[in-house]
Amino acid sequence: MKTHAYVLAEKDAPFVWQEVELHDPEDNEVLIEVVACGICHTDLAVQSGAFPSPFPNVTGHEGSGVVMKAGKSVTRVKEGDKVLCSFNHCSECGPCQTGHPAACEGFGAVNFGRLRSSAVGQKPGLSGSNGGDLYGAFFGQSTFAKHAVVMENSCVKVPDDTDLITLAPLGCGLQTGAGSVLNKLKPEKDSTLAISGLGAVGVSALLAAKYLGVQTIIVVDVVPAKLELAKQFGATHVFNARDADVVDQVKAITPYKGGVKYFVECSGSVPALKAAWAMTANMGTLLSAGTPGPGVQPPFGVFENLVGCKTYIGLCEGDSNPPEFIPFLAKLYADGHFPIDKISKAFPYDKLEEALHAMHVGETIKPILVFT
DSSP states (O other): OEEEEEEEOSTTOOEEEEEEEEOOOOTTEEEEEEEEEEOOHHHHHHHHTSSOOOSSBOOOOSEEEEEEEEOTTOOSOOTTOEEEEOOOOOSOSHHHHTTOGGGOTTHHHHHTSOBOOTTTOBOOEEEETTSOEEEOOGGGTOOSBSEEEEEGGGEEEEOTTOOTTTTGGGGTHHHHHHHIIIIIIOOOTTSEEEEEOOSHHHHHHHHHHHHHTOSEEEEEESOHHHHHHHHHTTOSEEEETTSTTHHHHHHHTSGGGOOEEEEEEOSOOHHHHHHHHHHEEEEEEEEEOOOOOTTOOOSSOHHHHHHHTOEEEEOSGGGOOHHHHHHHHHHHHHTTSOOGGGSEEEEEGGGHHHHHHHHHTTSOSEEEEEOO
């Protein structure tokens, strides 16, 4: 079928809205009419080449929509179902088989390599208006489009009364931050937890810590307006990362002035990670929820980490199992514990540049494109 999508022709190319043709869904895929899609920095990292991906392609990986057609082997959803879309996974490796699909051994291939399935292999999925191939299947979905062919594993069925615009971003950034706290760190109420980088991942980590009742929640960022926002969402202390003595400032308010017990680094900045390691107490845990891209090494030594008895964790997608965790986050939102509507703003699909500008200048943390 013919539809329209935002196409990246090559590295550093602009997003161009153009007519495309979707190839027919395979047996384990579904065709959805896209309602909305959150904009994530990962989409922009593909555009810049920071994250590897074949070109030309269509991105978008925080989509929502309504199922129009389901492949013959699909059991998770059916025609007419509302869905929120998340990452893809192979279903066959050890982590997938034991309830940890975000740690899938084939995560890079099936989400960035545009593999439609282990059986189908690397197929483009779309054709451009000139007949040339376009790669879809970004995180199993490529939902910067009016319609998308989505892997069954990327679909999460939700109730018919679900707000598909507000909740669209649950599929990546928001579950990443929240899952880092709720699924992995699980901090005690009387513990200290710090977060650096108050984007969508950082805010959701903050909201999760607030939900758990953590007594000391510290936020570090370079934007004063974001630090003020952090206070509104429950941060007990905020610090400007540009301060030369920010490490000492943070450590000064922790027990024995030794640093925090838990740290969630969300920016992906190497200097921020180095500072976070210094702010983490001996016997504490530092978790990377943000990344600068492939090939970058942690900015601290093995010996220093060993004698500090610190734990360093890399965590993908908040160690979430989307069919279970996304409905849980949706319930937290409905119950008033996860007010993501206060950090997002919806934009018509033809206002992409306006949405990107709003994100870059801090007018909104999570812009959402609406396609209906």
